[in-house]
Amino acid sequence: MKQGPGLFSDFGKKAKDLLNKDYTSDQKFTISSSSYSGLALASNIVNKGGLSSGDVAAQYKHQNAVVDFKLDTESNILTTLTITDLHPSAKTVASFKLPDYNSGKLEVQYFHEHATVATAVGLKKSPAVDFSATIGTPGIAFGAEASYVTSSGEFTKYNAGVNMTKPDSNASVVLADKGDSLKVSYLHHLNQLNGGAVVGEIARKFSTNENTLTVGCSYLVDPHTLVKAKLNNHGNLGALVQHELRPKSFLTISGAFDTKALEKTPKFGLALSLKP
Secondary structure, three states, X not given: OOOOOOOHHHOOHHHHHHHHOOOOOOEEEEEEEEOOOOEEEEEEEEEEOOEEEEEEEEEEEEOOEEEEEEEEOOOOEEEEEEXXXXXXXXXXXXEEEEOOHHHOEEEEEEEOOOEEEEEEEEOOXXXXXXXXXXXXXXXXXXXXXXXXXXXXXXXXXXXXXXXXXXXXXEEEEEEEHHHOEEEEEEEEEOHHHOOOEEEEEEEEEOOOOXXXXXXXXXXXXXXXXXXXXXXXXXXXXXXXXXXXXXXXXXXXEEEEEEOOOOOOOOEEEEEEEEOO
């Protein structure tokens, strides 16, 4: 794939991942393995609110094709086929979920040096069509996305934004929810945090006149231990510690509580991911 402005869905993704990725209030256990033949297997068990669920997943890679298969405890089967380089700089993704036969979707992504286009179409009689496009460079990109429902002839979504990327920072401004919300984020990597980063995000909802300011940071205690924390103006504080027990095997402990309502019970989560 050529280096270009990237997908619109990647705008602000680095800041979003730092503020949300790996935070959990559930108990999760994952074990996975892979072979030189291109086959990878994974099993997940999650306990959420006293209810347990799980799934078994398999992935097979062969040349430019990847097939993902997942079966969960509710008998849902999700299959995804991803083909890269079917056409120079293009990527095709086909997915469907059983027993929902109307869940099929076909997505085509095209990457160019100064533009990226992605189109997804539902595989049913009156499908929804998702379209996104970006123009620019890896350093600065402008983009927009929209979702059109053919059965009603209406746009259910249209968003626009700008994303700026430097070697040590990333900033984005996204106008979403049909112009009803605005999200501005900025992430900066700091040597003082041993390769960690600080992030700030401001989200405004125009219809309710509500503003949410969230700040967060990540700190590498050592090459195998990561600490993250976040706090917003509503008093919600979250923190986690992630330790690499062995290569590609992680133990993550996270917690969250409301600093404006200390009488409430804090939430704690535990995730163990093992890859023998």
